[in-house]
């Protein structure tokens with residue numbers, strides 16, 4: 001018989017006077033479990049007891065590996081104690097020794113007392129609710145502020161040649177059943193492309209299901225995608241997965257390179273067979289879907305790193321579309337800025353006319369790690385605080401953007417595209433400190449380049465911006481080996 005109580009256990013771990021804070025956890029919404037340095041459970045709250053369906057009295061002062069059907073390798077608590085490092089947001093699928101299965105997210109932290117490891121504290125969030133609903137799909141971004149059905153290729157802004165190629169490829173692929181893989185950094189518009197493909201496809205009246213593979217715990221993903229069958233595991237119910245439920249529509253597997261490789265092989269098999277089998281079921285069910293997937297890392301790098309199966313890449317990347325990052329299509333900046341000002345004018349009932357030159361200059365010089373999404377947020381943020389003014393000015397930019405911009409410049413990336421261009425054209429951009437003429441030329445070339453970039457090679461508008469005649473601008477372009485086509 002277990003003769004220990006909570007109070008004994010607290011004393012066991014921390015000593016009498018230091019354990020009063022533990023009462024905070026008694027009613028805490030998530031499970032909380034504390035062990036000593038040997039993995040002996042010394043605290044176990046009510047939420048934990050509900051998740052495991054075990055009584056604290058049966059658990060406290062037992063070894064973790066005796067309570068759960070886990071060993072030193074598979075128990076996150078034991079791993080935390082062995083490595084002495086925290087384990088953050090790790091999904092877990094475990095079984096208690098009494099046979100209860102649980103789907104959880106674990107956060108486990110080692111506890112040190114004067115540099116001595118004395119135990120660990122484990123916070124456990126129950127994901128049972130998710131398995132019940134099986135509807136963990138990512139909702140389309142609210143920022144679209146456009147009904148998803150309204151997203152067409154016309155709502156995707158960009159004239160850059162590589163970007164237009166991507167749009168054309170997507171437009172053509174919308175009419176075929178072949179899978180499409182979108183590759184682009186965060187915020188480049190992958191979801192927008194996926195939605196436009198669906199809306200242009202013959203399947204547009206059927207369902208469109210976006211699934212954020214990175215956001216769903218590994219152990220739930222299989223059931224969510226393929227469905228579950230009663231008896232597959234304790235508590236499992238008959239439920240169709242998203243492949244089945246999207247019948248004849250389009251499924252968008254976002255960030256497929258974050259999906260566990262084991263599950264990637266299953267996806268490959270079912271895509272090849274055109275049939276899906278619910279977890280724990282014998283019967284296979286046919287499906288007919290357009291599959292769009294996305295990767296946010298160069299697939300060849302992901303394959304080399306082992307996070308993407310090459311066979312899946314070749315299967316799903318039949319049509320492979322690269323969406324270029326914003327920093328590589330800066331000629332689209334004016335268009336995008338106008339588009340977002342217009343969009344937020346409508347949303348906020350404003351009449352903002354544009355951004356002042358200094359803002360555009362700043363935008364050109366920035367590297368936009370968050371791509372178009374970041375640009376939109378910067379504009380929206382400014383429009384929220386500019387009062388009745390009708391131009392976006394530097395003072396309205398959010399401090400974090402100004403900070404990010406300044407960090408980027410201080411890190412030596414100033415006008416990186418400019419520098420890249422200078423070195424490409426054989427001009428290193430380096431000037432001796434006393435070489436005034438060279439410095440002047442360098443500065444002039446930079447201004448010409450920026451104006452042409454801003455107006456996408458339009459000489460009349462660029463000359464006007466620079467305050468010089470068109471003839472003089474042509475002369476300067478010749479002098480600096482710049483052609484209009486470079487900026488279109």
Ligand SMILES: Nc1ncnc2c1ncn2[C@@H]1O[C@H](COP(=O)(O)OP(=O)(O)OP(=O)(O)O)[C@@H](O)[C@H]1O
Nearest residue numbers: 143144156157185186187188189190191192372373
């Ligand atoms: N070319 C574009 N034209 C208009 N809006 C765009 C464009 N590209 C992106 N956006 C806007 O930027 C935001 C982010 O786009 P989206 O969610 O499609 O990016 P993503 O590549 O899927 O990002 P993540 O990988 O982080 O999910 C959305 O609000 C979208 O409307």
